[in-house]
Amino acid sequence: MFRRVxxxxxxxxxxxxxxxxxxxxxxxxxxxxxxxxNILNYxxxxxxxxxxxxLSRTATLIRQARTxxxxxxxxxxxxxxxxxxxxxxxxxxxGLKPGEDHPIYRALNLLGYDAGNLGNHEFNYGLxxxxxxxxxxxxxxxxxxxxxxxxxxSYFTPYVILDRKLKDDAxxxxxxxxxxxxxxxxxxxxxxxxxxxxxxxxxxxxxVAKKLVPEMRAKGADLVIAVPHSxxxxxxxxxxxxxxxxxxxQVPGIDAILFGHAHLVFPSDTFKDVPNVDLVNGTxxxxxxxxxxxxxxxxxxxxxxxxxxxxxxxxxxxxxxSVRAVFRLEGRQKVAAVANDPEIVAAVKAEHExxxxxxxxxxxxxxxxxxxxxxxxxxxxxxxxVTDAQAWYIKNILKGGQYESLPVLSAGAPFKAGGRGGAxxxxxxxxGDIAIKNTADLxxxxxxxxxxxVNGDGVREWLEMSAGIxxxxxxxxxxxxxxxxxxxxxxxxxxxxxxxxxxxxxxPRRYDNDGKVIDSNNRRIVGLQFQGKLIDPAxxxxxxxxxxxxxGGGKFPGLDGKNxxxxxxxxxxxxxxxxxxxxxxxNPSADGNWSFVAxxxxxxxxxxxxxxxxxxxxxxxxxxxLGPGExxxxxxxxxxx
Numbered sequence: 001m002f003r004r005v006x007x008x009x010x011x012x013x014x015x016x017x018x019x020x021x022x023x024x025x026x027x028x029x030x031x032x033x034x035x036x037x038n039i040l041n042y043x044x045x046x047x048x049x050x051x052x053x054x055l056s057r058t059a060t061l062i063r064q065a066r067t068x069x070x071x072x073x074x075x076x077x078x079x080x081x082x083x084x085x086x087x088x089x090x091x092x093x094x095g096l097k098p099g100e101d102h103p104i105y106r107a108l109n110l111l112g113y114d115a116g117n118l119g120n121h122e123f124n125y126g127l128x129x130x131x132x133x134x135x136x137x138x139x140x141x142x143x144x145x146x147x148x149x150x151x152x153x154s155y156f157t158p159y160v161i162l163d164r165k166l167k168d169d170a171x172x173x174x175x176x177x178x179x180x181x182x183x184x185x186x187x188x189x190x191x192x193x194x195x196x197x198x199x200x201x202x203x204x205x206x207x208v209a210k211k212l213v214p215e216m217r218a219k220g221a222d223l224v225i226a227v228p229h230s231x232x233x234x235x236x237x238x239x240x241x242x243x244x245x246x247x248x249x250q251v252p253g254i255d256a257i258l259f260g261h262a263h264l265v266f267p268s269d270t271f272k273d274v275p276n277v278d279l280v281n282g283t284x285x286x287x288x289x290x291x292x293x294x295x296x297x298x299x300x301x302x303x304x305x306x307x308x309x310x311x312x313x314x315x316x317x318x319x320x321x322s323v324r325a326v327f328r329l330e331g332r333q334k335v336a337a338v339a340n341d342p343e344i345v346a347a348v349k350a351e352h353e354x355x356x357x358x359x360x361x362x363x364x365x366x367x368x369x370x371x372x373x374x375x376x377x378x379x380x381x382x383x384x385x386v387t388d389a390q391a392w393y394i395k396n397i398l399k400g401g402q403y404e405s406l407p408v409l410s411a412g413a414p415f416k417a418g419g420r421g422g423a424x425x426x427x428x429x430x431x432g433d434i435a436i437k438n439t440a441d442l443x444x445x446x447x448x449x450x451x452x453x454v455n456g457d458g459v460r461e462w463l464e465m466s467a468g469i470x471x472x473x474x475x476x477x478x479x480x481x482x483x484x485x486x487x488x489x490x491x492x493x494x495x496x497x498x499x500x501x502x503x504x505x506x507x508p509r510r511y512d513n514d515g516k517v518i519d520s521n522n523r524r525i526v527g528l529q530f531q532g533k534l535i536d537p538a539x540x541x542x543x544x545x546x547x548x549x550x551x552g553g554g555k556f557p558g559l560d561g562k563n564x565x566x567x568x569x570x571x572x573x574x575x576x577x578x579x580x581x582x583x584x585x586x587n588p589s590a591d592g593n594w595s596f597v598a599x600x601x602x603x604x605x606x607x608x609x610x611x612x613x614x615x616x617x618x619x620x621x622x623x624x625x626l627g628p629g630e631x632x633x634x635x636x637x638x639x640x641x
Contacts, residue, residue: 006223009102021348024317025176025309026298028069031300032058032076033260034119036083037090037104038295039348042327044085044359045427045441047569051336052422053295053300055104057326059111059341059462061299065324069303071166074112075180077260078119078229081103082134084294085440085495088370089355091125092446099151101136103348105297109138110343115160117517118143119229119261121551123192124446127199136175142182145208158182158212161221175179176306176314179221181212181456182574185242185261190552191560194448204252205230206237222314223255224307231262232284232291234274235305235514246274247282256288263294263420264273265323266428282321332632351426359437366434367587370442372427373484373613374620376469376484376493377638379590380440382427384570387412387497387590389579394451394544403451403542403565407530409459409498411536411545413466417445417490418609422581423632426610434580443573447546451566454543456535460496460525461557462543464499467524469493473505473640475599481624483638488513497593499535501528504597505605505640515555526597546572562631602641608633 032055041054051057066072081087094532095104101109108116116139121518122130134141144158148349160182168174184204205228217348227299231243245259253263264270267282268288276285282302283289285636292302321421327334388409398404416427429438469488473481483505492513505526510522528535542565551561580586606626611634613624626635 004164025166025174025230025306025314026070026165026169027304027306028065028072029256029258029304030062030065030072030074031222031258031295031302031303033229033258033292033300034079034294035076035080036121036294037081037086037087037108039086039091040345040352044355045437046354047359052327052334052424053297054326054340055107055296056340057336057338058296058299059107059344060338061324061326062111066300066337073114073162073164073178073225074229074238075225075258076113076116077258078117078182078184079121080116080119081130082124082446084123085359085437086355087352087359088440090218091129093358094128094351094354094424095127096132098183099133100132103351105133105136106347107344109136109507111137111345112593113382114162115139115180115227116141117185117227117229118146118156120185120188122192122558123188125177126195131617133540137247137594140180142180144202144212145183145186145205145249146188147199147201147203147269149489150200151203153635155200156403156504159216161216161219163182170477171591173473174308176405177220177222177625179224180214181216181224181226183208183211183226183244183248186232186240187242187331187553188562189431192549193551194547194567203280204240209248209254213251217253220469223316224253226254226257228257228259229261230259231264232259232266232271234410244337245286249287249289254287256319258300258302258306259289259291261379264290264293265293265298266324267321269452277328281319283319288319288321289438290323292323296326298325303354325446327630332628334632359435359440359497361436362433363436363577363587364428364434364583366431368589369431370429370438370588371616373417373426373609373616374623375417376490377607378622379495379592379594380414381588381590382416383412383414383495384497384590385586385588386442386576387495389576390449390572392568392569392579392582393449393575395541396417397453397566398542398569403453405502405543406453406540407498409496409541411462411494411496411543411549413492413494414490415582416441418633419486419490423610423634426612428612433564434586436577439580440571443576445546445548447548447572449544449566449568449570449572449575450564451542452548452550452559453540455537456530456539457537458558458600459496459499459535459541460537462559463496463528464523464524465515465554465556466492466494466629467503468509468511470505470509472508474607475506475601475603475604479604480606481608483607494545494549495594497591499528499530500593502526502595502597506597506599511557515557549584563622596640598641602639604637604639606635606637610634
């Protein structure tokens, strides 16, 4: 640890510009993002501590990083109040009264944050709850691209300009004005339509930045720090982009970018193929930037050397971005790199204990194990129980109404399927009691139940979009080809129960990740049937899903909120709880309604899952163990025969 601190100090000192000491200042920017109210390093789904995340661990990194730098700012990038059972306990069980501090802001206040941004999940509990929670923040909260319904006046404070006294390299105090501006994906108007429609509007991130950054400069900002809750890719700009950082970095006047939303780490090799990115210095189009993973797994750092010209204006002479993790890998195991901050742990003790009592409460039993280790490669019990519950729930709602006679289908996706969540990010519930923590594990998000009406063609296109998660397999290349497209989010891989179908992965996919048709001749969905007969393209179906998907989340064809016929007040996981309580004991075994088309010659493709999945191989004869993968994963083979 001592050597790492010395190295960090040496690196920081190297950033001093070649100007006289009284004209140079070194400033360190520190960022957290996507904490999702993981204040402690506790996995409430597994009911155990975890060394891989937690603000209580990041807090230790923050305090260390501050001791290494003469000047620093600490900023949070949003998705702060929602995302774990702790957040649901505070919002849905305990409640939050006006004037009462929210535990996540209580923790951030203790760490002395300088500013905070809003993420898309801030809106999941509604605007009233958000306002009550934000009121307890003892630092400014910013957002620039959410407006009043008229689209003219900002709904939140768009930016702040902080007047700071910093020490220059000679030890003298100097005044610098630092502007901080925040952004959120405009897609919140789709994802949280039920909470936001008619109350706010959203505008394009880059367009708003082009307007307001010069305004901040005109008001005296020496530096402008952009804090977009938005990811990074180099796809052609469309306008109203969810992931806009690549183009935001080209807006003149921005000195550094602290970004998030994607739950990834920047700089890292994940972005090695993105043009105009320097992973050594951590820059995008020359602008220093960082993204610190999620759940407090990393701390983002931007070290800046500033210089002042003869006119008294400050500019960036040099900068370097980096990240620090709260863990280190020993083999495939995450081991704590830092200890918990005791002040943070003590500050949320009461809510933590309340959350434990909440998640441990039983709701019923399961007659078979429920796991998601193979959810991306075969029909899966963790999805099956959710789709069964949704269908049961919506049928009760539709009784006596105009849509009662329509057949009901149910769409569900694997939420915990490894990927960027890591090799432990799977559901594994043994047969026996099911508690609230298990239902929250099966359905991570506070989405609400919604139903849409689509025809048979719409069902097919829905499934074609979902099938984009699979790479195209070439039978001539033989065994070992990777099956899963890692860039495709698993929560966009919908299974639709109530129909049967096969997926031909030897064919090219029909849609790209953004829902655009690659080639209209491409078809992967084969033998789509309803009640044993090929589906009628014109037949109408009710498909039960969630508010995110029904309103356009994931950019699925034909889903834009216009064909919603039922908007339930309950969350999908509450429907799951009601379903389990109604039955008492559930049988979650998958019904096998989908599978892959077998090529002429048998072939074994490769996918990754947890090492713990090996215990299930006897019950899954098409799956075999191949050997260790990277980052703690195990490689498995799937026979397409």
